[in-house]
Amino acid sequence: MGLLSRKATCNTHGQDSSYFLGWQEYEKNPYNEVNNPNGIIQMGLAENQLCLDLLEPWLMKNPDALGLKRDGISIFKELALFQDYNGFPAFKRALADFMGEIRGNKVSFDPNHVVLTAGATSANETLMFCLADQGDAFLLPTPYYPGFDRDLRWRTGVEIVPIHCTSSNGFKVTLPAIEQAYRQAQKRKLRVKGVLITNPSNPLGTTMARDELDLLINFIEDRQIHLISDEIYSGTVFTSPSFVSVMEVLKDRNLDQTQVWERVHIVYSLSKDLGLPGFRVGAIYSNDPVVVSAATKMSSFGLVSSQTQYLLSAMLLDKKFTKEYMSENHKRLQKQQKDLVSGLEKAGIRCLDSNAGLFCWVDMRHLLKSNTFEAEMELWQKIIYHVKINISPGSSCHCIEPGWFRVCFANMSESTLKLAIQRLKSFVSSIGMKSQSHQELKSLRRKARNNWVFRLSLQSFYDREQDTTTKVSFSYRPHFMSLSNIAATLDAAA
């Protein structure tokens, strides 16, 4: 019989996943412009490093915040002793206001419904402990953030059942897919407690459309289950369509103050929007007072340092600063994303059209030797060891189509990004795919000009999918379909 717990000896922590192995390789040989220009460039880390220079002048102008002073007088003792799990009132107020601002003030957040946690990692785990018993399940659309396997399952004993999304419709969530996942859970004798979505999506970098959110709300209302919306990237939406939070949709449908209102919970953090992952600032927002109460007690296991609460309450209360910061943040993210997308395009590589996040969802299916995950791993290894770039393979995000990769762009300078793109370009031309795919892209654009043919072929494609619900309210994203699918539909229309 084991000396340690089962949790200690299993691998539900997920660290054997390829997602983390890439990091390990990077650690052994990290790129540095000066010291190690041939090292591996880290594009597997979703960090926002583009705006930290903006924080410096603010810090200089507001020395009390870091200096643990109020009006020039030290409040060190007060902060050192402050361990109230209800959190710093000023900080929760500032955080609630900040969340409202990000949503264009179309919804407002009550500080008393905010529970502070040590990062979103802790927030997600805590919500699982609050909403589900061991052996229960949550449905998650794929592809999803690999960390969820650990955060939602490891110590809680909760299961994840995937809602499979595919490139056929830009990875949007559909009713058949949700229902299929629900049936799958039932087959496995798992009681479904809710759905967890990440909006904006990691790894897709897209925001959910209203119809998707409507679909989800209808589903959870119907099954009387919970909906968790991890909105950790809500402040990274850098271009249209603008971000629509599930809270906004509930409000617009006059569902606030109903039962379903109490079953929708939001997870937030300052790690991505403000680029402060080291400070461990996470939050749960719930309209259910029982959940708020239980989660607050559980937050004892991972409170936010009072020193950090104090610094950030001062920062977030400076609304002029946060407005400017977020605006500049969006500009820089948009530019960096554009640079990556156009750079990849020149290498014959397309990305899923995205408007948010710190990464792109890149289609390298045409570079695979075969349409298999083995081929995906082979390609990934080449990219790590020969191209010297760490990116995250879609399989680590539970994508069911091989060949997709998440590539981060916000954790590096412009010049490093250029270099990464250059390396990829060289790699692609070395395997001789570049010219072929470039030609195909040119021909695609020509054909796309003939709109009615295109629309007709797409319509027939979706008819095949028998997706009657989404056909009605489907907001067509005319940007992307895979090359093979386009070829097939154009053939059909011809």
Add this chain to the structure above:
Amino acid sequence: MVAISKIATGNGHGEDSPYFDGWKAYETNPFHPIDRPDGVIQMGLAENQLCFNFIKKWVMEHPEASLCSAEGVNKFKETALFQDYHGMPEFREAVAKFMGKVRGGRVKFDPDRIVMSGGATGAHEMVAFCLADPGEAFLVPTPYYPGFDRDLSWRTGVELVPVVCESSNNFKITRAALEAAYEKAKEANLRVKGLLITNPSNPLGTILDQDTLKGIVKFINEKNIHLIGDEIYAATVFMEPEFVSISEIIEEVECNRDLIHIVYSLSKDMGFPGFRVGIVYSYNDAVVSCARKMSSFGLVSSQTQHLIAKMLSDDDFVDRFIVESKEHLLKRHKYFTLSLSQVGIGSLKSNAGLFIWMDLRKLLKEKTFDAEMDLWRVIINEVKLNVSPGSSFHCDEPGWFRVCFANMDDNTMEVALLRITTFMHKHNEAMVPRKLCRRASLKLSLSRRRDDFMSPNMMSPHSPIPQSPLIRART
């Protein structure tokens, strides 16, 4: 309707314990020397507030620790991005060094075995998750810190089986008591995975002697179960005998080191509960590895890691702090216990911690826990002190109370002592004609006390934030 979880709706959080009722009373009427001189004085909160001036001075003189200097601003970016669950190397080194110094330099700690956690609260839960499966058990000597019921059991599903210690031998942890607990667990079909000791003890304020420690190490090795040593009060040992850590004992007796784990924190020794610096130190590589991954759920803010790294790597500051802290604690403890003995109140002889284990057995109407609760209600509502009843610590004998002394300034301590003295005088007077109603005399003493306390030289500045201990992470 699909409800929320059993864990969330149950009461494993432990907050329905009478331990917290006293806090509620304090919350509604907290003492303040000027605004609420009749309010309840908080003596149920084990906080170390005696050394802040000394620490504050260091913080003011070292702005780089708060990232406030010119180069600090540059460091800010690096710090803000640092989320590596290994923790900053300089943080781990500084904490390892501090832990060694607190043990008089008699043992060295390896920075690579230091794992962060969300305070000691997070550390205990994390260790339970690593060592035990739901339904398995830990043995815990009584009386023990009430928070363990939540920290070790609530979300982990681990059971706690008490090792009953008695006042007849000063609550020593005997081999017999350990064996009895182990057997009891066996009878209840619980697989024992470990023994958790708090040394120095909360609530006793005593340290374990060498023989007891050696006996404990022998016991766990024989049963092949883990030993978790909560040494959160290690630096609060203000008097002989000297503190002996588990880390020292395992150098002297044969022991399977894979069974040995230490939980630590800066909340008590330094008085930093707000900074949430918890540490798990394990001699078992697999546990270090697993705990490190789990620490993602409660990492220490990098901003705080930086501050602590700078502070604790200042050898001069640390050496002086350890000495200063002991001096303040000794002084306060001596004064408090002497004053109490002068009115006939005894306490367990102690040399550590931020509290005393007060013996009020002779004030009980009868030797029952109901009588203990009655007495406690009198102490809260009439003497206006929040103290913690022994039953909330699972003490098997009624009449003991934990009373904290390090979380207040000198003047508040005076007020508290005056109230106790007054109460005891009345009690002693009432003891003679026993049939006299005690409550009437307490009411008289109340009005008298008000006049005593209105004198201006009793007042002192008080922290502007109302302390809300009901909602503490740890007491």
